[in-house]
Amino acid sequence: MGIAAAARRVSVRPYDDAADREAVLSLIAADRLVGQPVGTSGMLTEALAGRSAVDAGWWAELDPPVTDLAQDAAGQVLGVVSYATRASDGAGLILWLHCCEDHGVAQALVAHVLGRLGSRTVFAFEFASALTAGLEGLPVRHRAATQAALEEAGFAGRDLWRYMHRPLPAADLPRAAQVHVRDCEELPGKQVEIREGGEVLAQATIGRPEAGIGVLWWISVTPTARGRGLGMGLLGTSLDLLTGLGADEVILYVDDNAPGDPERDRTAANALYDRAGFREVDRLFSFTRQPCPPVE
Structure with missing residues (x-):
């Protein structure tokens, strides 16, 4: 004591x-x-x-x-x-x-x-x-x-982890031209995808808002489709969906890079969230x- x-x-x-x-x-x-x-x-x-x-x-x-x-x-x-x-x-x-x-x-x-x-x-x-x-x-x-x-x-x-937050709506962000939305099986919410020729190029998972708080659980773009602005468009569309479901703020968690593991490189994700107006609340x-x- x-x-x-x-x-x-x-x-x-x-x-x-x-x-x-x-x-x-x-x-x-x-x-x-x-x-x-x-x-x-x-x-x-x-x-x-x-x-x-x-x-x-x-x-x-x-x-x-x-x-x-x-x-x-x-x-x-x-x-x-x-x-x-x-x-x-x-x-x-x-x-x-x-x-x-x-x-x-x-x-x-x-x-x-x-x-x-x-x-x-x-x-x-x-x-x-x-x-x-x-x-x-x-x-x-x-x-x-x-x-x-x-x-x-x-x-x-x-x-x-980085714990990040931003208010909604996100009118400042671009939107994806076309997305496919389906119910998420693992967590209550939605899976949002950008597809091309039957291939999933980018994917996001959003949680159903509770008390006005939405969660962006995951967003990713396949390596071959990066550099086309798909990530920011998908993010803007996903945040629109959260707003439509009743969210007036959104949070996310992003882990850091794993040394030697290219699949765990979070550099692009962190840059995306920073550009999209998310603020780091804490580590x-x-x-x-x-x-x-x-x-x-």
Whole structure:
């Protein structure tokens, strides 16, 4: 436990749904990013149960999550953490944590989880919970105290994603001359394609808007069709479709290049989003803590 938390006599106890739900929703709201939905009671219910429409397969591999709270001597709720274990590899996972970015409270919650999980590999912020619109990772610029608490506890961070946002409509962007639109099978939304002679030249996946927020999950242009402006036209058309479905803002996630892998070169994608008026809101990190070797 950190000095600040200890001075406030922070203690950790199990979450009580009847007594603590509103306090936890307030903690979640304090960390809300632009482009993310306001956390609802229904979203919290799904997160507590270890379910999420995004990354559902990864959540299904977990044992039932445990959720605990940090409180002060007067019983005021200061933070919340949810964690679980995974039977397939024995790993522990910190699933989500909120503490109004109080460093001492973050330290107390991380130390508590590590004490409960024991000597095993522990991951933190590995995949998206039901509390977000696909936010996979910790937004480190907005959550510096949580990042610091993890790193002080021996976690190593991995910079994985750009989280980007722009308002809609996107009247400033060009449109593709002709697209094919069909329902998306994996996520609720639409698959948008530009075809030529039966061949798919460019493809985008958009998520059905929730609370006015649309998600651009994916956009790509085949290597042989690049340099023709298809990507920008497809992007403009996809954002039009999101507007028509009720979105007044859109978010996206783009990962960085994988060294030595030409299929994971994101240079063109990043340039496309920057030109199209998307603003980088934050960088998303995941974290890993390896077991400490035994002392001889």
